[in-house]
Amino acid sequence: MPLVLVSFIQKLTAPIPRTIQMKRVITYGSFDLLHYGHIELLRRAKAMGDYLIVALSTDEFSASKGKQAYFSYEQRKVMLEAVRYVDLVVPERTWGQKSQDIDKYGIDVFVIGDDWVDTFDEQLEGRCEIVYLPRTPEIDASRMKECCDTEEARVL
Numbered sequence: 001m002p003l004v005l006v007s008f009i010q011k012l013t014a015p016i017p018r019t020i021q022m023k024r025v026i027t028y029g030s031f032d033l034l035h036y037g038h039i040e041l042l043r044r045a046k047a048m049g050d051y052l053i054v055a056l057s058t059d060e061f062s063a064s065k066g067k068q069a070y071f072s073y074e075q076r077k078v079m080l081e082a083v084r085y086v087d088l089v090v091p092e093r094t095w096g097q098k099s100q101d102i103d104k105y106g107i108d109v110f111v112i113g114d115d116w117v118d119t120f121d122e123q124l125e126g127r128c129e130i131v132y133l134p135r136t137p138e139i140d141a142s143r144m145k146e147c148c149d150t151e152e153a154r155v156l
Helices: 003-013 036-046 059-064 073-081 097-104 141-149 151-155
Strands: 024-029 051-057 088-092 109-113 129-133
Touching: 024 036, 024 097, 036 051, 036 109, 036 129, 051 073, 051 097, 073 088
Parallel strands: 024 051, 024 109, 051 088, 109 129
Antiparallel strands: none
16 A cells, blocks of 8 residues: 555544634532523533533432432423533432542533532632532422422322
């Protein structure tokens, strides 16, 4: 085979250098009773990068925090996957996995609600940018859950 042809084939089959680096963002939560405030958080998180990963609390992890989700992990995962801002949903199984996820997924920005301010700074400082977003003021998820627990909501 002529050397020119070999060189041409090598160029065609060589990996394409990554000249444009995707900015990867991750957020965490239960996202139970998905609502406008969740969508706003996801929209703002996605605006900080090119690829948004949502680490969704598993049913077992929620139980270890003393919480029980209204919808199962699989149901919540399906709902999040339907949101256009979300590129990937992964399970959140432990508190400590955040630093592992930063490395595993090549995360540039960690985003979470401002009710968690300073909680993850020590664990993640120097690994990625940490952003605490303000909550959507008109949303009260606790009130929504109370409503769902009423007899009237169960009939619906």
